[in-house]
Amino acid sequence: MTRLEQLFGGKLPRLVMFDLDGTLMDSVPDLAAAVDKMLMLLGREPAGVARVRDWVGNGSKVLVRRALAGQLQHDGVADELTDEALALFMQAYAGGHELTTVYPGVRECLDWLRERDVKLAIITNKPAQFIEPLLEEKGLAGYFQWLIGGDTLPQQKPDPAALLWIMG
Known part of the structure; x- marks a missing residue:
């Protein structure tokens, strides 16, 4: 048995x-690559795999909001910025999953x-x-x-x- x-x-x-x-x-390495690409397209510094690993688990929108805030707490992130960033993230993540x-x-x-x-x-x-x-x-x-x-x-x-x- x-x-x-x-x-x-x-x-x-x-x-x-x-x-x-x-x-x-x-999947965190690919999620981190997509987050970093999104952040760079928005003129921000990349977050990296270690930080993204702490932020995953609650869906793409929450991940994007956390990345924009640079931390787990993301209440202050504007919805308009979130929507723009989410579209960039989804496009970047659709690019492949080789990692x-x-x-x-x-x-x-x-x-x-x-x-x-x-x-x-x-x-x-x-x-x-x-x-x-x-x-x-x-x-x-x-x-x-x-x-x-x-x-x-x-x-x-x-x-x-x-x-x-x-x-x-």
Whole structure:
């Protein structure tokens, strides 16, 4: 019996839901490159990978606001500037994901779950337009029955709406 089976009392779950960034893959280097390009186009200093790593996790708009503020607290950033910067960020991030890497063991885990007919889903705050191309580029397309991005539903994580929608 595997450790996962032990955790579930000898039975596997019928569904496993994953976050994408920071769970299945490290996308921070590409996110940082897009943030830095956005900042430079706005005449600002680049933030770098270490700072961006601290800012990710709440979706693109919050990441952009944090980058504009230069810190986690971003309440003072004007909405008009955010909108302009977000468009620049999205354009820069769409340019490719060559710096994003799949974490060790992810493919083996997904294969193992798929072989046992466990349904798989991704719920991420990443904009939906980037999910499938990223999965294809990194060789993870076809594993998941559901792909929920930060703009797929009216609410995004940590709101449970996506979890409930998939289970419903």
